[in-house]
């Protein structure tokens with residue numbers, strides 16, 4: 001992962017494959033990298049995807065990144081993966097030099113999303129990579145979509161996920177499918193470079209005539 005040679009400390013490499021594609025993806029979507037943006041990340045772990053967003057999507061000093069994480073890890077994480085997670089995240093965000101552009105909402109993502117909605121915050125980009133249990137992903141998708149501005153982008157990680165493959169309630173896929181089916185009139189599919197991810201653009205509301 002291109003980390004601008006800063007001394008980040010990542011113990012897990014869950015983002016470098018994505019990082020290799022996202023620059024081109026955002027250019028294909030004609031993302032204006034110089035504009036102030038509101039970015040929401042559901043699931044930050046130790047900050048590798050957050051740092052990528054800070055380095056690539058947060059060039060404008062008014063861009064804000066909201067990071068929602070319980071910092072307790074997920075059911076698929078072992079004790080070492082969960083240990084001192086918040087400290088590792090804080091270290092990496094501080095190392096980015098852009099900590100002033102980050103607001104952390106520590107706790108359950110559904111609580112954090114409701115909080116952002118009630119504050120009137122609206123997002124240009126929502127990255128959904130928190131809990132991978134289907135019911136949680138469905139809640140993150142529905143609330144994250146409400147946060148998203150028309151024209152905004154939502155990406156789900158792990159649409160195809162090799163973990164808990166035979167236990168659909170513990171896997172994001174059925175939640176993403178259900179969410180998409182219920183919002184078909186509000187979205188456009190984004191062709192993703194990685195089949196494991198799922199991208200959607202939010203359409204403006206339909207105007208109904210009598």
Ligand SMILES: C[S@@+](CC[C@H](N)C(=O)[O-])C[C@H]1O[C@@H](n2cnc3c(N)ncnc32)[C@H](O)[C@@H]1O
Pocket residue numbers: 014015042043044045046047048049050068069070071072073074107108109110129130131132136
């Ligand atoms: C797969 S990791 C995120 C990886 C990160 N996006 C990256 O690419 O480096 C999932 C994260 O979601 C968090 N998480 C799990 N369930 C959550 C929940 N219900 N609310 C908030 N965060 C949660 C975990 O603490 C963990 O840090």
